[in-house]
Amino acid sequence: MPIRAFSALPLLLATPLLLATPLHADPDPGDWESVLDEARGQTVYWYAWAGEERTNDYIQWTGRQVAEQFDIELVHVKIGDTAEAVSRVLAEKQAGNHERGNVDLIWVNGENFATMKANDLLFGPWSEQAPHYPLTDPENTPAVRYDWTIPVDGLELPWSNSQVVFYYDTALVDEHPRSMPELLDWARENPGDFTYARVPNFLGNAFITQALLELSDDTERFYAPVEEADFEAATAPLWDFLDELHPHLWRSGRAFPANSAELRRLMGDGEISIGLSFSTTEASGAIANFELPDSVRSYVHDDGMIGNMSFLAIPYNAQHKAGAMVVADYLLSPEAQAEKQDPVVWGSNTVLSLDTLSEEDRARFQDIDLGIATLAPDELGQVLGQPHPSWVDALEAAWQARHVRN
Amino acid sequence: MILRLAPLLIVTLLVGPILAGLVMAMLPAFGYLPALGGTEFSLTPWRELFAQPGLARSVAISFSSGLVTTLISLTVVLLFLAGASGSRLDRWIRRMVSPLLSIPHAAAAFGLAFLIAPSGLISRLVSPGVTGWERPPDLLIVQDPWGLSLMAGLVIKEIPFLLLMSLAALPQLDPDRRVAMARSLGYRPTIAWLKAVMPALYPLIRLPVYAVIAYATSVVDVALILGPTLPPTLSVSILTWFHDPDLARRFMASAGAVLQLGVTAAALATWWCLECLVARLGRRWIDRGGRRRGELSLRLAGKGLILLATFTAFVGIASLALNSVAGFWRFPDVLPQGFTTSHWLRALPNLSGPVASTVLIATAATLIALVLTLAALENEQRTGRHPAQGRLVSSLGLLYLPLIVPQIAFLFGLVVVMESLGTRPQHALVIFGHLLFVLPYVFLSLSEAYRRFDPRWSQLALSLGASRNTAFWRVRLPMLLAPMLTACAVGLAVSIGQYLPTQLLGAGRVPTVTTEALSLAAGGNRRVIGVWALVQASLPLVGFIIAVGLPRLLWSNRRGMRGSP
Numbered sequence: 001m002p003i004r005a006f007s008a009l010p011l012l013l014a015t016p017l018l019l020a021t022p023l024h025a026d027p028d029p030g031d032w033e034s035v036l037d038e039a040r041g042q043t044v045y046w047y048a049w050a051g052e053e054r055t056n057d058y059i060q061w062t063g064r065q066v067a068e069q070f071d072i073e074l075v076h077v078k079i080g081d082t083a084e085a086v087s088r089v090l091a092e093k094q095a096g097n098h099e100r101g102n103v104d105l106i107w108v109n110g111e112n113f114a115t116m117k118a119n120d121l122l123f124g125p126w127s128e129q130a131p132h133y134p135l136t137d138p139e140n141t142p143a144v145r146y147d148w149t150i151p152v153d154g155l156e157l158p159w160s161n162s163q164v165v166f167y168y169d170t171a172l173v174d175e176h177p178r179s180m181p182e183l184l185d186w187a188r189e190n191p192g193d194f195t196y197a198r199v200p201n202f203l204g205n206a207f208i209t210q211a212l213l214e215l216s217d218d219t220e221r222f223y224a225p226v227e228e229a230d231f232e233a234a235t236a237p238l239w240d241f242l243d244e245l246h247p248h249l250w251r252s253g254r255a256f257p258a259n260s261a262e263l264r265r266l267m268g269d270g271e272i273s274i275g276l277s278f279s280t281t282e283a284s285g286a287i288a289n290f291e292l293p294d295s296v297r298s299y300v301h302d303d304g305m306i307g308n309m310s311f312l313a314i315p316y317n318a319q320h321k322a323g324a325m326v327v328a329d330y331l332l333s334p335e336a337q338a339e340k341q342d343p344v345v346w347g348s349n350t351v352l353s354l355d356t357l358s359e360e361d362r363a364r365f366q367d368i369d370l371g372i373a374t375l376a377p378d379e380l381g382q383v384l385g386q387p388h389p390s391w392v393d394a395l396e397a398a399w400q401a402r403h404v405r406n
Numbered sequence: 407m408i409l410r411l412a413p414l415l416i417v418t419l420l421v422g423p424i425l426a427g428l429v430m431a432m433l434p435a436f437g438y439l440p441a442l443g444g445t446e447f448s449l450t451p452w453r454e455l456f457a458q459p460g461l462a463r464s465v466a467i468s469f470s471s472g473l474v475t476t477l478i479s480l481t482v483v484l485l486f487l488a489g490a491s492g493s494r495l496d497r498w499i500r501r502m503v504s505p506l507l508s509i510p511h512a513a514a515a516f517g518l519a520f521l522i523a524p525s526g527l528i529s530r531l532v533s534p535g536v537t538g539w540e541r542p543p544d545l546l547i548v549q550d551p552w553g554l555s556l557m558a559g560l561v562i563k564e565i566p567f568l569l570l571m572s573l574a575a576l577p578q579l580d581p582d583r584r585v586a587m588a589r590s591l592g593y594r595p596t597i598a599w600l601k602a603v604m605p606a607l608y609p610l611i612r613l614p615v616y617a618v619i620a621y622a623t624s625v626v627d628v629a630l631i632l633g634p635t636l637p638p639t640l641s642v643s644i645l646t647w648f649h650d651p652d653l654a655r656r657f658m659a660s661a662g663a664v665l666q667l668g669v670t671a672a673a674l675a676t677w678w679c680l681e682c683l684v685a686r687l688g689r690r691w692i693d694r695g696g697r698r699r700g701e702l703s704l705r706l707a708g709k710g711l712i713l714l715a716t717f718t719a720f721v722g723i724a725s726l727a728l729n730s731v732a733g734f735w736r737f738p739d740v741l742p743q744g745f746t747t748s749h750w751l752r753a754l755p756n757l758s759g760p761v762a763s764t765v766l767i768a769t770a771a772t773l774i775a776l777v778l779t780l781a782a783l784e785n786e787q788r789t790g791r792h793p794a795q796g797r798l799v800s801s802l803g804l805l806y807l808p809l810i811v812p813q814i815a816f817l818f819g820l821v822v823v824m825e826s827l828g829t830r831p832q833h834a835l836v837i838f839g840h841l842l843f844v845l846p847y848v849f850l851s852l853s854e855a856y857r858r859f860d861p862r863w864s865q866l867a868l869s870l871g872a873s874r875n876t877a878f879w880r881v882r883l884p885m886l887l888a889p890m891l892t893a894c895a896v897g898l899a900v901s902i903g904q905y906l907p908t909q910l911l912g913a914g915r916v917p918t919v920t921t922e923a924l925s926l927a928a929g930g931n932r933r934v935i936g937v938w939a940l941v942q943a944s945l946p947l948v949g950f951i952i953a954v955g956l957p958r959l960l961w962s963n964r965r966g967m968r969g970s971p
Contacts, residue, residue, distance in 0.1 A: 045915060047914065050925045050926065051925065051926065051927075053752060053926070053931070053934060056756075057752075075915070077913075077914040077915050078914065078917065078921070078922065078925040079914055079925060080924065080925045080927075081649050082651075083649035083650060083651050084649055084909070084914065085914075086651065086653070087648060087649060087818075088913055088914070090441060090442070090653060090656070091818075091821050091822050091825055092825055093441045094439065094440070094441035094442075094822055094825070095822055095825030095826040096825075096826065097825055102913040102915065103913075110651075111651035111652070112651040114651070115651045115652060115653050119442070119653055191544075192544035198635060198636070200646075200650075250544065251544060251545075251546045252544070254546055254551065254636070255546055255549055255551075255634075255635055255636065256635065256636070258630075258635070261931060265931070265932060266525075268734075268735075268736070269523075269525035269542060269736070269737050270525065270541050270542060270736055270737040271524065271525050271541070271542045271544075271737075289931070289933075290732070290733045290734045290735075290744075290746065290933070291734075291931060291933075293734060293736060393652060400459050400460075401459045403636060404459040404460035404463075404636045404637045405460055405463055405551060405636060405637065406459060406460055406462060406463060
């Protein structure tokens with residue numbers, strides 16, 4: 001009997017303790033010192049797309065840095081699609097878990113951000129108080145303040161800059177196209193040698209958006225919600241273009257690769273000779289990784305290419321908000337951004353404005369060797385902004401209705 | 407007393423979560439999901455679902471791939487068994503079954519994809535010599551719109567499963583005597599087997615066959631790799647909708663999950679009708695009394711097809727192994743231009759964590775399943791109640807519910823249920839999720855051997871004064887070591903292969919080799935996939951090696967207890 005009474009003791013002792021724990025107050029981003037204090041010893045679960053080994057390696061490197069500098073344990077929760085993390089937060093909200101969410105930090109942008117913001121799934125505002133935020137020169141960089149035209153409102157911190165580039169195999173292609181109409185002509189002469197990722201993959205969306213922007217005379221309307229414009233009329237040139245292009249694509253446009261990685265594999269296998277990517281250094285990285293022949297080079301269209309920024313956000317119910325804020329801010333530091341930009345490590349472009357940096361920090365970026373297939377910053381041309389997310393939704397639906405077989 | 411509770415415990419453990427998960431999928435399907443502002447019931451999700459482009463085609467492909475896959479796999483297995491004569495080749499094929507079963511579906515699918523793609527290994531072997539192709543031909547083979555490559559990938563994996571299940575059920579039918587009897591009446595061996603053994607065997611493997619139909623109609627990972635894309639199969643579409651950034655699509659996705667349940671049920675019902683038809687036609691065929699027609703062609707077809715499937719699976723895996731050490735490898739080179747260990751070196755430091763949690767989860771789930779299975783079976787022996795074999799509606803028949811209900815239909819709902827209960831996604835929850843799928847397979851693998859066990863051994867022990875418990879621990883268990891280990895190996899393999907339950911119930915925070923492999927597969931680098939697929943395939947193999955090796959080691963002086971050769 002005494003044994004049984006004894007075993008219940010810890011439970012009895014614990015109960016008042018549990019009841020006495022106050023509801024946890026959110027950290028105050030205005031007082032960064034207290035955020036740092038609170039973050040110490042926390043474990044931050046970062047839900048980030050994990051399809052690329054170089055990305056994963058970089059996140060591991062970050063984990064070592066924040067453990068050393070801030071005493072934070074960073075866990076990379078590997079997901080195949082950012083929406084999985086959004087689903088998780090939603091399921092928690094559905095079940096009434098408003099305090100102890102599993103997701104502390106998400107790598108996010110565009111549609112996922114718009115959805116999370118619209119459904120009140122985000123914590124904040126906090127990002128404008130992050131110590132490294134001013135280095136992005138927000139006053140003069142609208143991309144930092146608007147994520148696909150949606151106001152960021154301090155709910156996410158800029159992290160990565162990306163721009164679409166085409167890449168081609170110089171061993172198979174003499175002269176690369178410089179615009180969408182030229183691409184069509186080229187595809188006619190080289191049937192089966194080009195394709196793009198399947199819509200609604202983000203790279204597929206980027207290709208049709210790029211075509212839409214290039215083929216339209218008036219692009220202003222794409223930056224306002226789609227309801228305010230005549231969708232049929234505005235997109236007619238795009239559908240005409242695709243109808244002409246598709247018969248000359250890989251597999252005659254009856255199938256498309258699922259994502260940028262599959263597209264890259266087709267290029268490596270020699271099935272196609274022009275591809276595209278959302279990372280300016282992808283070709284160089286893939287050559288180093290034996291995935292592409294070293295005859296591959298990048299190029300851009302004359303009228304500019306679609307580009308966007310990706311961000312770090314904290315869900316409203318994250319359990320370790322202070323830790324997440326500290327990790328996000330560290331990721332924006334010149335040290336972490338320079339490491340990320342090195343193609344040997346990852347090769348993802350910085351969001352920092354180099355003019356705001358100290359001499360020493362600027363040197364970190366200028367010393368990076370970008371790799372043989374990477375265009376220099378001045379060769380990348382003009383960056384075209386992402387249209388309003390509602391356009392992308394409408395484009396996705398229209399593309400599917402036209403190209404999915406019934 | 408505790409034993410009596412075992413069947414009840416098993417059924418609650420399995421049926422409860424599935425029903426709860428289904429309800430939570432059903433509510434949003436009819437518009438009820440307060441977190442997204444859905445507080446009233448409506449049919450809008452269904453209207454949206456049916457307005458989706460390509461829905462009819464998705465449904466048709468899911469439905470037909472389920473039936474065709476099962477039909478082909480079952481035919482091949484039955485023909486092989488009919489034509490098997492105990493030759494060395496037959497024994498070799500039987501021995502290959504276990505390792506084939508241990509190859510995870512996704513790994514087998516990747517292997518097949520690399521084999522048959524226009525830029526794949528077969529095409530490289532004959533190019534440019536025979537074909538004159540300097541660059542890969544523009545042919546739509548992998549991910550073809552009719553789902554043929556998807557079906558091929560599934561057939562390769564379902565053949566070993568059905569074969570193992572048949573081999574486990576056969577001994578109780580005493581096939582040799584049946585065949586001998588038929589042969590004495592002048593039937594050729596293969597015809598004799600088909601007419602005298604098969605009709606008795608089928609009811610015993612009916613449940614596994616239904617599980618194959620359910621699996622093939624709703625599979626996600628293989629369909630992602632080999633299945634059609636415009637539109638994809640229904641299950642893949644549902645997954646995409648669940649993961650759509652537009653949260654309002656969750657309603658439609660739930661409706662899709664319910665539709666998937668209907669498609670699977672329809673496939674099962676169609677199969678049941680086919681069963682009746684075949685039974686009727688088959689009876690006429692047997693009654694007619696033909697003794698030799700078709701003997702040779704049937705036998706050759708059985709052997710040829712099973713060899714083809716086995717060979718394809720192994721070459722696929724071998725090509726993945728080659729990829730994992732390949733440098734740059736351009737078409738039409740048969741071998742890579744160079745070899746490198748960098749892919750392995752890069753992966754090795756990341757292996758330990760996922761491997762450890764995979765082993766932990768698989769072992770725990772399998773042990774729990776084994777204990778529950780033994781308890782239920784022992785209870786059956788002691789009470790003398792034997793459930794009707796092969797019938798779906800016996801109480802323990804509910805055991806197979808997790809194999810029949812598509813994962814995608816209830817797992818998303820189950821996550822919400824678990825969240826409401828406040829359970830933290832940790833290893834325990836993942837183990838529980840795996841148990842849903844491990845338990846039926848362990849039961850399926852062990853029950854026949856257990857029920858067939860000669861009762862006279864226990865009676866002998868009892869008559870010598872041993873208690874029932876002693877008889878169980880000291881006689882039955884040791885003598886059943888070999889089948890128990892095989893069941894464990896199957897359980898481990900099933901657990902290791904689970905993707906959706908691990909990812910959803912673990913909130914992604916419990917990495918196993920399978921979740922790692924599939925998230926890296928999203929990156930599409932065939933070399934990295936090669937590394938992870940090999941790791942993923944080798945873990946269950948260890949289990950099977952132990953299952954075969956341990957009884958031989960322990961019972962080196964008792965030949966009869968070493969299990970089947």
